[in-house]
Every structure is written in C-alpha cells, then in structure tokens.
Amino acid sequence: xxxxxxxxxxxxxxxxxxxxxxxxxxxxxxxxxxxxxxxxxxxxxxxxxxxxxxxxxxxxxxxxxxxxxxxxxxxxxxxxxxxxxxxxxxxxxxxxxxxxxxxxxxxxxxxxxxxxxxxxxxxxxxxxxxxxxxxxxxxxxxxxxxxxxxxxxxxxxxxxxxxxxxxxxxxxxxxxxxxxxxxxxxxxxxxxxxxxxxxxxxxxxxxxxxxxxxxxxxxxxxxxxxxxxxxxxxxxxxxxxxxxxxxxxxxxxxxxxxxxxxxxxxxxxxxxxxxxxxxxxxxxxx
Numbered sequence: 001x002x003x004x005x006x007x008x009x010x011x012x013x014x015x016x017x018x019x020x021x022x023x024x025x026x027x028x029x030x031x032x033x034x035x036x037x038x039x040x041x042x043x044x045x046x047x048x049x050x051x052x053x054x055x056x057x058x059x060x061x062x063x064x065x066x067x068x069x070x071x072x073x074x075x076x077x078x079x080x081x082x083x084x085x086x087x088x089x090x091x092x093x094x095x096x097x098x099x100x101x102x103x104x105x106x107x108x109x110x111x112x113x114x115x116x117x118x119x120x121x122x123x124x125x126x127x128x129x130x131x132x133x134x135x136x137x138x139x140x141x142x143x144x145x146x147x148x149x150x151x152x153x154x155x156x157x158x159x160x161x162x163x164x165x166x167x168x169x170x171x172x173x174x175x176x177x178x179x180x181x182x183x184x185x186x187x188x189x190x191x192x193x194x195x196x197x198x199x200x201x202x203x204x205x206x207x208x209x210x211x212x213x214x215x216x217x218x219x220x221x222x223x224x225x226x227x228x229x230x231x232x233x234x235x236x237x238x239x240x241x242x243x244x245x246x247x248x249x250x251x252x253x254x255x256x257x258x259x260x261x262x263x264x265x266x267x268x269x270x271x272x273x274x275x276x277x278x279x280x281x282x283x284x285x286x
Contacts, residue, residue, distance in 0.1 A: 001248040003142045003221075005258030012141075012262035016269055017054035027272035028057035029113060029264075030079055032072075033091040036065040040091045047089070047261045054265060069098045073106050080108040086272035087113030089264065092163060110275035113267045116163055124167050127174050131267055136168040138259035139200055139221045140175075146248035148219045151176040154195055158182045158209070158236075159202030164223060168200055189213075206234040211241030220249040223256050 020026065029051055031044040041062070048058030061075070079088050088111045094100055109119045115131045123129035132140075143150060155177040159165035169179045182192055184203060193199055193213040199220050201209050206226035214220060224236030235252030243249050250256055 001146065002243070003146055003248050003250045003255065005138070005142065005250065005255045008141060008145055009258045009262040012259070012266060013050065013054055016262070016265050019269060020055040023055075023272075025272075025276075026055060026057055027086040027268050027276075028059065028084055029087040029089060029268050030059045030061060030085055031089045032061045032063065032075065032079075034063050034065050034067065034095055036095075037091055044089065044091075047264060050261050051265055051268070056265065056268065065095065069102065072098055073102060076103065076106050080106075080111060083276070085111060086276040087111050087268040089113050090116070092116070111271060113264060113271060114163065115167070115267070121162065121167065125170050127170075131270060132171060133163040133167050134260045134263040134267060135164050135202075135223060135256065136171055137263040137266070138256045139168055139223060140171050141259055141263070142221055142250055142256060143198060143200075143219060146219045148198060148248065150198070153177045153197040154180070155198040155200070156180045156182055156193055156196035157200045157202075158186075158189075158193070159200075159204075159223070161202070164202045168202075172198070172200075201236040203236050205236055207236070207238040209237040209242065211238065211245055214242050214245040216245050217247040218245070220246040221256065222250050222252050225252060225257055 031048060033040045033044055044060060048060055051058040079085055088107055090103065094103060104117050107117050109117050112120050115121060115124065115133045120129065120131055124132050155172045157165050157169045157179065160181055160183045165181060169181050172179045180192060182189055190213050194215050196215055196218055199218055200223060202223035204224060206228065220237055220242050222235035222237040226234045228234055233253050239251060
C-alpha cells in the first residue's frame with residue numbers, strides 16, 4: 001500500500017477549514033526566513049497560501065541574509081507580543097551567524113507553531129503536550145493511516161535531529177512502541193533496520209535505504225527529500241526496492257511532505273484556541 005500524503009492532507013485541511021469558519025477571530029501565522037534560502041521561501045509561500053485557503057491569515061517576513069542576530073531576536077520578541085499573531089514559523093536551519101539556542105529560547109511557547117522552543121520540546125519528551133514538530137506529527141499520522149498496530153511494535157527511527165528524529169521517537173514511545181534511534185554512525189544499521197516493524201528514515205542521503213534493510217511487511221516512512229542534479233526529488237529510501245517488501249510505504253514526493261503543511265495549520269489552530277483566542281465569540285458562548 002502506498003500512503004499518499006495528499007489524500008490525508010486534504011482530509012485534515014477540510015476539517016480545519018470547517019472549524020476556522022466557526023471562529024470569530026481568525027488564526028494568523030507569521031513566517032520568518034532569509035532571502036538566500038530559496039527552498040524555504042517556496043515552502044513558506046506555499047504554506048501561506050494553504051493557510052489562507054482554510055480561512056487563516058499568513059504573513060511573510062523576507063529578511064536580508066545580513067540580518068544580525070540581535071535584529072532577528074528583536075523581531076521575534078516583537079512578534080511574541082503582537083496579539084493578532086497566533087503562531088510564528090522560523091526557517092530551519094538558521095544561518096550560521098545566528099544562534100539556534102538563543103532563537104529557541106526566545107520564541108514564545110504560546111506562538112511556537114513548530115514546537116522548537118526548549119519548553120515545548122521538553123513537554124513532548126514528558127508526554128505533556130498535543131503540540132509537536134510538524135514533520136514528526138505527519139509521520140505519526142501516516143503510520144496510523146497504514147493501520148499497523150503501533151503498541152508493542154519494533155520501531156526504528158533513523159535520524160536524531162531536534163525537530164524530526166528525537167520528537168518522532170518520543171511520539172512512538174507514547175504510543176507504546178519499542179523504539180530504537182539510529183543515525184549515520186550506527187554500527188550494524190542494516191541488521192537493526194531488518195528488525196523494524198515500523199521504519200522511519202530521515203538520514204539525508206538519497207535512496208540510502210535499499211530493500212536489504214527492509215523487513216517483510218514493515219511500514220516504511222520516508223521523511224527525506226533530496227534534490228538530484230536533474231532536478232528530480234528522491235527520498236532516503238529506494239522506493240522501488242522497498243515497496244516490494246513493505247506492507248505500506250510513503251512515496252517522495254507526495255508522502256510525509258504533503259502532510260506537513262496540514263499539520264502546521266493544525267498546530268496553529270491548537271495554539272490559537274489555547275492561548276490567543278480570548279475574544280473569540282464561538283469559544284465564549286460554548
């Protein structure tokens with residue numbers, strides 16, 4: 001079974017749109033990115049349009065690549081205080097001259113739509129929040145769509161980043177999977193993957209995971225997006241080989257990436273209702 005992210009994304013956005021229509025005050029999200037990162041610009045522009053398609057408001061902040069760290073922090077602090085803003089989305093990775101730690105500590109937990117702040121990440125690890133990084137939530141949603149029983153399953157997550165691998169591993173743990181986190185330095189990686197009922201791959205190497213790594217009837221979630229010299233997109237998994245063994249697999253494109261924006265909008269609605277919706281008539285009368 002091919003897990004088409006476009007179908008799931010459409011379902012999520014239709015539900016969000018119906019809920020936003022009942023809100024008096026519409027959620028607003030502000031996107032911060034730098035003008036030398038064209039891929040983020042394309043993604044944020046697309047996300048803004050999708051936000052508007054469900055009745056939300058989106059604003060783009062295209063910053064000069066020479067923006068200083070202090071000026072960037074000042075902008076975040078300003079947006080933190082703006083009552084009309086329900087969520088803030090920041091380009092990841094950041095330019096080398098800007099401290100990731102300082103940015104993560106500055107963004108308000110009430111507007112941290114991709115759950116990158118230290119407090120929100122800590123809440124995920126403690127199992128205390130419905131908020132999680134969008135890509136990790138997208139992977140979980142597609143796993144659940146596959147119909148596999150997560151409880152008791154052997155799950156392997158290849159990748160240990162703060163916004164994908166680590167939170168995804170904890171989301172699987174919360175669902176009672178037995179989780180192994182692997183990465184590019186892991187020894188015996190093939191043997192570890194072959195034991196996985198659920199294999200989630202975010203290693204950043206095109207088609208690195210071949211059929212030799214896949215257990216028969218495993219669910220394979222390919223989170224990688226690699227742009228080849230000919231302009232084509234490939235995942236971290238060799239789809240042709242893996243699909244012959246997997247019971248369910250996500251394609252690239254049209255897999256996890258297709259669901260990510262929908263999860264972003266879901267997170268925005270969650271934050272709007274929890275923190276920034278005090279004047280909303282629907283919430284007031286219900």
